[in-house]
Amino acid sequence: MATRHTIEVTVGAFMALGFLALFFLAMQISNLSLDSTAEGYRLTARFANVGSIKVRAPVTVAGVRVGRVESLSFDKTTYEAVVTLRIDAGIDTLPEDTFANVFTSGLLGEQYIGLEPGGSQDYLRDGDEIVHTQSALVLEQMIGQFLFKKAGESG
Amino acid sequence: MRLESLARLGRGGLGALERLGRAHLLLFAIVLGVGEILRRPRLLTAQIFNIGVLSLLIVGVSGLFVGMVLGLQGYYVLAQFGAAQSLGVMVATSLVRELGPVVTALLVAGRAGSALTAEIGLMKATEQLSGLEMMAVDPVRRILTPRFYGGVIAMPLLAAIFSAVGVLGGYFVGVGLLGVDEGAFWSQMQAKVDFDDVMDGIVKSLVFGVIVTWIALFEGYDTVPTSEGVSRSTTRSVVHAALVVLGVDFVLTALMFGG
Numbered sequence: 282m283a284t285r286h287t288i289e290v291t292v293g294a295f296m297a298l299g300f301l302a303l304f305f306l307a308m309q310i311s312n313l314s315l316d317s318t319a320e321g322y323r324l325t326a327r328f329a330n331v332g333s334i335k336v337r338a339p340v341t342v343a344g345v346r347v348g349r350v351e352s353l354s355f356d357k358t359t360y361e362a363v364v365t366l367r368i369d370a371g372i373d374t375l376p377e378d379t380f381a382n383v384f385t386s387g388l389l390g391e392q393y394i395g396l397e398p399g400g401s402q403d404y405l406r407d408g409d410e411i412v413h414t415q416s417a418l419v420l421e422q423m424i425g426q427f428l429f430k431k432a433g434e435s436g
Numbered sequence: 437m438r439l440e441s442l443a444r445l446g447r448g449g450l451g452a453l454e455r456l457g458r459a460h461l462l463l464f465a466i467v468l469g470v471g472e473i474l475r476r477p478r479l480l481t482a483q484i485f486n487i488g489v490l491s492l493l494i495v496g497v498s499g500l501f502v503g504m505v506l507g508l509q510g511y512y513v514l515a516q517f518g519a520a521q522s523l524g525v526m527v528a529t530s531l532v533r534e535l536g537p538v539v540t541a542l543l544v545a546g547r548a549g550s551a552l553t554a555e556i557g558l559m560k561a562t563e564q565l566s567g568l569e570m571m572a573v574d575p576v577r578r579i580l581t582p583r584f585y586g587g588v589i590a591m592p593l594l595a596a597i598f599s600a601v602g603v604l605g606g607y608f609v610g611v612g613l614l615g616v617d618e619g620a621f622w623s624q625m626q627a628k629v630d631f632d633d634v635m636d637g638i639v640k641s642l643v644f645g646v647i648v649t650w651i652a653l654f655e656g657y658d659t660v661p662t663s664e665g666v667s668r669s670t671t672r673s674v675v676h677a678a679l680v681v682l683g684v685d686f687v688l689t690a691l692m693f694g695g
Contacts, residue, residue: 285478288485295489299593302600306634310528310603310625339627 320370321348322407326381331362332392332417334383339393340366347372350394366394366411376401377409383417392417459654462576466653469574469581479578483586487548487649491594494547495540499598502535503527503605510606511614523616524625527606528599532629532637533693536599538685541644544591545677549652552583553673556656557666565657580657584649591645592638599637636692643688644681651677 331353340348348368356363368375378399385392396411405411473480510526556579559565565575603625610616655673659665 289478289481291489292481292484295484295492295590296593298492299488299596302593302596303634303638305600306532306596306603306637307631309622310532310629310634337630 321367322370322373323351324366324368324375324405324407324409324411326364326366326394326411326414327356327359327361328364328381328383328414328416329361330383330416330419331364332383332385332419334364334392334394334417338391340368340396341393342372342375342396342398347396364394373404375405377403377405378413379405379411380413380415381411382415385418455658458658459650462580462654462657463650465576466580466584466650469577470585472574472577473582473585476582479582480586480589483582484590486551487544487583487587488590488594491544491547491590492597494543495594495598496601498539498543499531499536499601500605502539502598503531503602503607504609506530506535506602507606507609507614511610511616520614520616521620522624522628523606523610524603524621525628527610528603528625528629529633531599531602531606532633534685534689536595536602537637537641537644538681540591540595540598540641541648541681542678544587544594544645545648545652545674545681548587549648549677550670550674552587552649552652553656553659553670554666556580556583556653557659557661557669560657560659561661561663561666563661576657580653584653587649587652588642588645591648592641595637595641595644636688639692640685640688643684647680647684648677651680 334350334353336350336353338350339346340350348366350364351367352365354363354365355361366381375396376399378401380397380399382395382397383392384395399413506527507523510523511520514520514523514526556565559575559579565579568575568578607621611618611621652673655669655676659669
């Protein structure tokens with residue numbers, strides 16, 4: 282009887298250890314708690330060029346992540362990219378004239394959407410559109426413009 | 437003469453097909469025997485003990501060392517690009533997606549799968565299985581089903597332990613030994629590893645659990661009941677399980693992360 286009991290105890294300990302490892306993987310490594318915030322509200326923003334923004338890219342205000350990119354689509358009449366942002370529910374005081382930029386973290390890093398709050402007293406609500414946007418800086422275009430300007434100066 | 441060699445080829449093909457068919461019928465019977473372990477859960481606990489708890493040491497130690505090696509090698513490569521802070525991402529993704537499920541499956545095939553095959557093969561050779569049938573006890577349900585479910589339950593837990601211990605090993609080497617920033621190690625890992633990656637790893641190890649225990653049980657059950665036959669089945673069980681796991685891993689990876 283004692284051995285059977287020992288087996289049950291060790292199996293229980295093993296399964297607890299396994300689930301603990303799973304919990305560790307879920308929480309510490311993939312940080313499930315941050316991503317599973319299903320609540321929150323949606324904003325849209327139109328960009329002439331979103332660069333390499335991807336779904337789930339972070340949305341930040343002052344460098345702090347306040348949401349994620351939920352979807353990307355293309356408006357075939359205006360030829361603009363329409364980005365849907367999901368902002369965390371607690372961040373409900375973004376002014377209406379908030380400015381949305383596509384930034385790159387570092388020279389080679391991933392792109393993200395940075396919001397710069399404006400001065401308006403009215404706040405953005407679910408479904409609103411961010412009017413002021415700044416497209417992604419495309420390195421090739423910048424180099425092209427720089428060379429073109431240089432050529433103009435010397436010629 | 438030529439016809440004879442053609443016939444041999446055909447015989448070989450038909451034999452392989454027949455074995456495959458028997459293996460699937462056996463799997464079907466094993467899976468359907470789930471009622472037996474609901475009626476006698478102790479059978480299942482004993483097998484989780486045999487397959488899971490007794491494999492814990494080898495899985496844990498291997499995970500630790502694999503993680504530490506990943507930390508060293510990853511640091512060496514990443515530091516050349518000035519991206520040593522992404523070490524956590526590299527260690528965690530390679531462990532959670534690939535190395536955890538695959539290496540655990542290979543270790544379990546060697547540590548527990550071979551034992552299962554030898555045990556069942558010897559039971560058959562010493563006619564214990566026939567003895568059970570004489571007592572009107574279905575050996576598939578009584579002997580094979582608990583071992584199968586034990587393996588399928590133990591495998592994802594072992595893989596999760598492997599990955600978790602491996603990440604800690606990478607952490608010790610990367611942060612403790614090589615001086616990667618601790619905050620960057622964890623925060624980059626958390627930012628880049630999705631919960632989907634973890635889930636995909638678990639699905640993989642569930643599939644591998646089915647494959648490894650199924651092959652081990654079938655090889656044992658289908659063995660030629662002699663010492664030589666059992667020895668051959670045991671070897672074949674480990675070799676086939678390893679090959680199938682690696683092949684299926686490629687297919688699963690292509691399905692999960694390819695598109």
